[in-house]
Amino acid sequence: xxxxxxxxxxxxxxxxxxxxxxxxxxxxxxxxxxxxxxxxxxxxxxxxxxxxxxxxxxxxxxxxxxxxxxxxxxxxxxxxxxxxxxxxxxxxxxxxxxxxxxxxxxxxxxxxxxxxxxxxxxxxxxxxxxxxxxxxxxxxxxxxxxxxxxxxxxxxxxxxxxxxxxxxxxxxxxxxxxxxxxxxxxxxxxxxxxxxxxxxxxxxxxxxxxxxxxxxxxxxxxxxxxxx
Numbered sequence: 001x002x003x004x005x006x007x008x009x010x011x012x013x014x015x016x017x018x019x020x021x022x023x024x025x026x027x028x029x030x031x032x033x034x035x036x037x038x039x040x041x042x043x044x045x046x047x048x049x050x051x052x053x054x055x056x057x058x059x060x061x062x063x064x065x066x067x068x069x070x071x072x073x074x075x076x077x078x079x080x081x082x083x084x085x086x087x088x089x090x091x092x093x094x095x096x097x098x099x100x101x102x103x104x105x106x107x108x109x110x111x112x113x114x115x116x117x118x119x120x121x122x123x124x125x126x127x128x129x130x131x132x133x134x135x136x137x138x139x140x141x142x143x144x145x146x147x148x149x150x151x152x153x154x155x156x157x158x159x160x161x162x163x164x165x166x167x168x169x170x171x172x173x174x175x176x177x178x179x180x181x182x183x184x185x186x187x188x189x190x191x192x193x194x195x196x197x198x199x200x201x202x203x204x205x206x207x208x209x210x211x212x213x214x215x216x217x218x219x220x221x222x223x224x225x226x227x228x
Contacts (some may be wrong), residue, residue: 055085062094066101074098075110082117092118092127096134103138112138129160136167145171162191166202173205182209189213 058081065074078098081091095114102111115138118131132151139148149171152164169184185206190213192199206213 055081055088055090058085059090059094062097066097069101069105071101071105074101078114082121086121087123089124092122092124095131099134099138108138108142125157126159129156129164132156133160133163133167136164140167140171140174143174145175162188162202163198165191166198166205169202169205173209178209182206182211185209186211186213 061077095118099111099114115131115135136148136151165188169181172181189202
């Protein structure tokens, strides 16, 4: 009986040896690939957490500098964010803050530069669209209407389309193109959700131009947009 068990064990060992001699390399490489992928996945998430943590610290520095009007520190910290953590959400948020501070300090060129950075470097279309909207406002403020129009005619996420139409209406109104202005405002009004507070603001512009948007029977496109 013991001899039979020894023979069975030997057969199993021989089969195992045969299996490993034929498939061992494939199994080892499969394990290496799996473990490598797992390590890479963990490494990626560790890197993401590390990037987010460090960019958050720099963003706080930008905030403190902005609050204290320390423009040199704000610019230096924002520069570090762009160089080291340009792909993070915090960098986009810092750019909007920096632009606001520079605008308040009458440094329009630097304010525009910060927004242009978001447009060119952000991976989030929502941030790009918001940057375009704010940049257009700065350009309109210094009467660079052609540049503002060019910024607003780029493709944007649907949620921003009515706001872009409204801003285009502002440009046409300032350039005394009444019909074009009405068309843009009306398009914005129709695209905004019925209960959106900003819709009332656009309606007031239309009323000032002698237009009652409710008279138009074209169905409104429901796009949720909050007033800013």
